[in-house]
Amino acid sequence: MSSRKLLNDCFAHGGTRLRHDEAVALITGRLSCVTAVRRVPLRAATGRWLAAPVTAPRDVPLHRNAAVDGYAFAAPAPEGTLPVAARIAAGDLAPRRLAPGTAARIFTGAPVPEGADSVAMQEDCSITPDGITLPHGLKRGANVRQIGEDVAKGAEILSPGARLRPQDIAALASFGLASVRVQAPVRVAVLSNGDELRDPGGSIAPGQVFDSNRTMLKALIATLPCTVTDLGILPDQAPRIEAAIAEAARNHDLILTSGGVSQGEEDHVVAAIDRLGSRHLWQIAIKPGRPMSFGQIGDCVFLGLPGNPVAAFVCFLLYARPAIVALGGGTPDEPTRYHLPAGFSQTKKPGRREFWRGWLETTPQGPVARKFARDGSGLISGLRRASGLIEVLEDETQVTEGAAVRFLPFDQFGIQG
Numbered sequence: 001m002s003s004r005k006l007l008n009d010c011f012a013h014g015g016t017r018l019r020h021d022e023a024v025a026l027i028t029g030r031l032s033c034v035t036a037v038r039r040v041p042l043r044a045a046t047g048r049w050l051a052a053p054v055t056a057p058r059d060v061p062l063h064r065n066a067a068v069d070g071y072a073f074a075a076p077a078p079e080g081t082l083p084v085a086a087r088i089a090a091g092d093l094a095p096r097r098l099a100p101g102t103a104a105r106i107f108t109g110a111p112v113p114e115g116a117d118s119v120a121m122q123e124d125c126s127i128t129p130d131g132i133t134l135p136h137g138l139k140r141g142a143n144v145r146q147i148g149e150d151v152a153k154g155a156e157i158l159s160p161g162a163r164l165r166p167q168d169i170a171a172l173a174s175f176g177l178a179s180v181r182v183q184a185p186v187r188v189a190v191l192s193n194g195d196e197l198r199d200p201g202g203s204i205a206p207g208q209v210f211d212s213n214r215t216m217l218k219a220l221i222a223t224l225p226c227t228v229t230d231l232g233i234l235p236d237q238a239p240r241i242e243a244a245i246a247e248a249a250r251n252h253d254l255i256l257t258s259g260g261v262s263q264g265e266e267d268h269v270v271a272a273i274d275r276l277g278s279r280h281l282w283q284i285a286i287k288p289g290r291p292m293s294f295g296q297i298g299d300c301v302f303l304g305l306p307g308n309p310v311a312a313f314v315c316f317l318l319y320a321r322p323a324i325v326a327l328g329g330g331t332p333d334e335p336t337r338y339h340l341p342a343g344f345s346q347t348k349k350p351g352r353r354e355f356w357r358g359w360l361e362t363t364p365q366g367p368v369a370r371k372f373a374r375d376g377s378g379l380i381s382g383l384r385r386a387s388g389l390i391e392v393l394e395d396e397t398q399v400t401e402g403a404a405v406r407f408l409p410f411d412q413f414g415i416q417g
């Protein structure tokens with residue numbers, strides 16, 4: 001029996017040019033979870049993908065309790081003064097049954113005794129030497145939290161693939177669970193290759209550029225439950241590149257690179273993937289983005305993003321991110337598109353989907369989407385100005401000021417806005 005987790009040649013496809021949605025559907029449809037399952041304590045579970053459903057093992061709350069500090073009584077509230085027959089604090093177990101015609105002093109979280117069904121807020125009660133006078137018109141059940149009103153025992157509260165948020169951790173803790181089964185982090189190796197690239201911190205000469213993509217990709221990967229191995233800038237020597245990639249493929253789930261992924265000749269990384277496994281050049285009808293390489297060596301996926309920083313960034317969000325989610329056992333989710341009036345006009349070529357760098361501006365009429373003026377896919381300044389992407393669909397040829405555009409905030413991709 002094969003222990004392989006991925007399909008053979010999972011990125012093969014018949015078409016020549018892919019639409020954006022076709023590319024996303026192929027990635028999320030073909031890739032499956034490759035990571036192991038681990039039980040981790042709650043403190044280590046935030047941001048991880050859940051591996052097994054969680055069912056509430058008991059009711060929350062476990063007992064009927066007071067939502068405020070005040071006086072417990074049986075509705076309807078009797079007229080006149082009621083003697084205070086008991087005092088029940090949070091943490092008191094099984095208080096005695098409340099006698100008819102009496103009230104009990106009670107504190108937030110304390111169990112409401114048998115014989116009572118409502119709690120009056122202390123601020124609304126008048127205290128007299130003989131007892132208390134209750135406010136009028138309180139409904140039966142007022143200020144009482146019922147058993148299981150937050151979550152009922154047996155309810156499935158989290159499904160596999162959910163990304164655990166602080167509020168989910170709170171729910172798990174409220175059931176008394178101290179640990180949870182999650183997927184192990186996706187093991188990602190990042191590398192660069194190109195004679196012009198230099199590592200930041202070192203010297204540079206005209207004709208060379210600092211390798212900004214590798215650091216950017218590591219920062220993007222850090223928004224997901226992954227571990228990263230930095231393979232550095234690989235020198236332009238085929239045998240060394242091939243050896244480094246073969247080694248990385250043995251103990252990583254994904255090898256990610258940018259630049260030099262389209263042609264061959266000078267593109268040693270893709271040549272190495274071709275020799276070690278299988279690879280396909282995907283022409284996706286989007287801008288920014290040039291062809292991208294999608295490949296695999298056994299169960300290790302290879303993704304070659306475009307070299308231009310803006311294209312590398314956008315293609316990471318659109319394609320590498322859902323690939324990592326699928327490999328890591330998460331549920332890939334389409335980012336929400338907000339329809340907002342455009343604060344600019346611009347024409348566009350038909351036949352491809354474009355992702356412009358944009359941000360929101362508040363006007364007296366409400367928020368409008370603005371666009372970075374220059375489109376160059378090498379301009380990191382445009383990425384920095386932006387807080388999201390303006391998506392213009394394949395068949396659109398014109399965005400007109402005041403008409404609705406689709407805005408995808410970066411926080412939809414796990415990046416702070």
Ligand code: AMP
Pocket residue numbers: 192193194196197209210211212213214258259260261306307308309
């Ligand atoms: P390529 O895809 O290799 O043709 O590269 C396209 C552009 O992206 C060129 O200007 C490269 O210098 C630039 N580029 C490629 N890799 C990187 C990188 N790691 N960091 C910054 N720029 C890069």
Ligand code: MG
Pocket residue numbers: 193194259260307
């Ligand atoms: Mg290059």
